[in-house]
Each structure stands twice: as C-alpha cells, then as structure tokens.
Amino acid sequence: MEVTALSLLTLGVLLAEPVSRTLAAASWPARDPVGALLVWQAVGLAGGLALLGSGLVYGLAPFGSSLPAAVPVAFDALADAAMPAKVGVPQVLALLATLALALRLVGVLAAVTVRTLRARRRHRDLLDLLGTPWPAAPGARVLDHPVPVAYCLPGLRSRLVLSAGVLDALEPQGVRAVLAHERAHLRERHDLVVLPFVAWGATAPFVRGMVCAQLAVAALIEMRADDVAAAAVPPKQLTSALRTMGGAAPAAALSSFTAALDSRLHRIDAPPLPLPVAVRALVRLAALALVAVPTVALLML
Amino acid sequence: MPTLGELEKAVMEALWSADAPRTARDVQDVLADRALATTTVLTVLGRLERKGLVTRQREGRAHRYRSVASREDHVAELMHDALDAAPDRGAVLARFLGSIPADERAALRDLLG
Numbered sequence: 001m002e003v004t005a006l007s008l009l010t011l012g013v014l015l016a017e018p019v020s021r022t023l024a025a026a027s028w029p030a031r032d033p034v035g036a037l038l039v040w041q042a043v044g045l046a047g048g049l050a051l052l053g054s055g056l057v058y059g060l061a062p063f064g065s066s067l068p069a070a071v072p073v074a075f076d077a078l079a080d081a082a083m084p085a086k087v088g089v090p091q092v093l094a095l096l097a098t099l100a101l102a103l104r105l106v107g108v109l110a111a112v113t114v115r116t117l118r119a120r121r122r123h124r125d126l127l128d129l130l131g132t133p134w135p136a137a138p139g140a141r142v143l144d145h146p147v148p149v150a151y152c153l154p155g156l157r158s159r160l161v162l163s164a165g166v167l168d169a170l171e172p173q174g175v176r177a178v179l180a181h182e183r184a185h186l187r188e189r190h191d192l193v194v195l196p197f198v199a200w201g202a203t204a205p206f207v208r209g210m211v212c213a214q215l216a217v218a219a220l221i222e223m224r225a226d227d228v229a230a231a232a233v234p235p236k237q238l239t240s241a242l243r244t245m246g247g248a249a250p251a252a253a254l255s256s257f258t259a260a261l262d263s264r265l266h267r268i269d270a271p272p273l274p275l276p277v278a279v280r281a282l283v284r285l286a287a288l289a290l291v292a293v294p295t296v297a298l299l300m301l
Numbered sequence: 302m303p304t305l306g307e308l309e310k311a312v313m314e315a316l317w318s319a320d321a322p323r324t325a326r327d328v329q330d331v332l333a334d335r336a337l338a339t340t341t342v343l344t345v346l347g348r349l350e351r352k353g354l355v356t357r358q359r360e361g362r363a364h365r366y367r368s369v370a371s372r373e374d375h376v377a378e379l380m381h382d383a384l385d386a387a388p389d390r391g392a393v394l395a396r397f398l399g400s401i402p403a404d405e406r407a408a409l410r411d412l413l414g
Binding site: 161163 | 309339377380384
C-alpha cells in the first residue's frame, strides 16, 4: 500500500501545482469552456481524493492490503484499543495530517457557504423591498441608482438585478443581451461551479496553482455565459451592450477591468474555432478518467 | 389579496416617510386605504424587525417603530454589495454580484461615494 500512497500523493501534488498552472495558461479552454470547466472539476475532485487518500492509505497500511480491507480492521482495533505493533509514528502523523486537511477543507467550505447564504438573504430582502419589477423582462428588478450595474443573485430564490443606470445607458435589446448573460449564470448554477475552487483557494491560499484555478474557472464561466447570451441575441448586441456598460461603469477607470473586458469582447466578436467534436469528446473522457484514477486506486489497490 | 412582500414594502414606505417613530396604529392609519387589521400590521412589522430593517422601542403600552436606515442608504448598501468584491476572495457572492477584482474595491468605493 505504500506504493499506492506515494502514487496518490504524487498525483495530488501534480494536480495542485503544475497541472493547474498549465491548464490555467492553456488557450484551448476558450474554444470549449464547458469541457474545460469539466476538466477543472475533475482536477479539483481528483486532487482532493488523491491528497486525502494518500494519507489515509499510508496510515492504514498496517491494517490490511487495501483500503476497503484495512478500514474495518482499523475500526475493530480502535474499539479494542489494540494497535498493531506495525503502526508507528509516521502512520499516526499521516492520519493526523489527513484529518487536519479534511477538517480544514470542510470547515472552510461550511464557513464560505454560511457567510454567502447569509449575505445573499440580506441582499435579497433589501432587493425585494427596494427593487421595482421591470415589465419587459419577467423576474428582473430595477434598483434606482445611476451607476450602471447588472448582476444576478444565485440561489433557490434567484434574482436578476439592473440598476436604473443600465436602463439609461442601454437600448432595450442591449438590456436583453445583458440579461441573457446573467440568466445563463443563474440557470447553470455557476455559483456552485466556482464553489469548490473558492474552498480550495481559501484552504491553501499559499499554493499558487489553487489561485490560478480559481481565476481560470471564474474566467471560464464568463465565457460560457457570453456564449449562451451570444446564441440568444445577436452577438453585436451583446458586445455593444457590454462595451457601453463597461464604459459607463466606474470600473472603466481601472485598467485591469477594461483589459479583461476587451479580451471578452474580442472573443464574442471573433469567436475562436470550437474544438473538433472528437477532441471535445476526448476532453470529457479525460475528465472522467482523471476522477476514476484515484477512485480506483483507493477502492481496489 | 396583497402579498406579504407588497405589505412589507408599503409599511417600510410609511416608516420612511415619517419624521418620527410610529406605532403600529399610526402605520395602520397611513395605510388606511388598504384596510389592514392591526394584527396584520404588527405581523409585518415583526417580519421587518427580524430582517433587521426596523427597530422598535417601548413607549407606554405601545411600541414605536422606525426604519434602521433610509431608503437611499439601503440602495447604496446594495450597490456597494454589487460593485464591491467582498472583504476576502472567499465570498462567492462577490463573484456574482460584480465582476470587479478585489484590489479595485477601494477605488470603486471612492467613486461611489
């Protein structure tokens, strides 16, 4: 089992660092955002399984030849308070480290979730009190403020929000284009897509690969929402609406915001060639395989 | 039959337009055209209090209610939420409420006033 443990650890470290960095820097995700998002989910899941699994496999090795065989034996030993002599300090340390990582990951995820839900509820309460329904788009609410901003509040009781500044700055078709983008975020629950990466990023902010992953996933969901919107309204309408919004928003004064916006607009104006169907299928298979490898290693070896 | 949301809106409007804290009875009089029962007004006020939008203080046998902040303050709060990345990168909310990187928060806050 030591070999399995070492392989899993290697896989976990590879996924957390070089693989994440390489994937974040790759250009093909812009040609298949959905496939890339699936690969990212697989990287996150497989990385977590591998890192947590390696400690578990190493620590429990003295109890059996595989994890499924070792776990019941370990529990029996724990109940009888009779540890096999082979369980040494390294095994105990590995188990403790695994436990610490697991607790931290779950704790961070729970804290982020609770804080997010609380902030959303507060925001929604106020919104329902202060927003005016916009008749032209069912479900959208208008907030009486001159700064143009359009956003969505995800959740079971989701909301689409436009400020009055948006209605001043855009023609109705432009508003529809912006709403199509925000609706895509809501419908595909992009807030849940980013959640694991937020948790990983907060668990290990010192690992640059995790930060790269978070930023890459955030950029990909914007691409995906742009794609959905550009299929629903004429792409020109979407870019001109985004350009007007970007130009009118206070953020326009800030260079990195406009730089990010420019590359987004360019992608909508001149969409990169989608990946060939066979390659797209391969990407999805690779994502599946990536999760399968540590799962099989944990259950079989 | 108005929804609770509409009633909450109406009651908040009544409190926002008042110069001084109001009793449930006052609110009921302001909204006389809706012919609300006092218990209904109290229920709505209770909900608004739980949401942190209204506070009350005892005065004799009645309570006087007032809004915690003005309408404009609340709109500003929403806009800040929307344009501001949350204090840390951990908030998914921020990601979806705006698309602006956290380090540009301060500049935005200045621009928003």
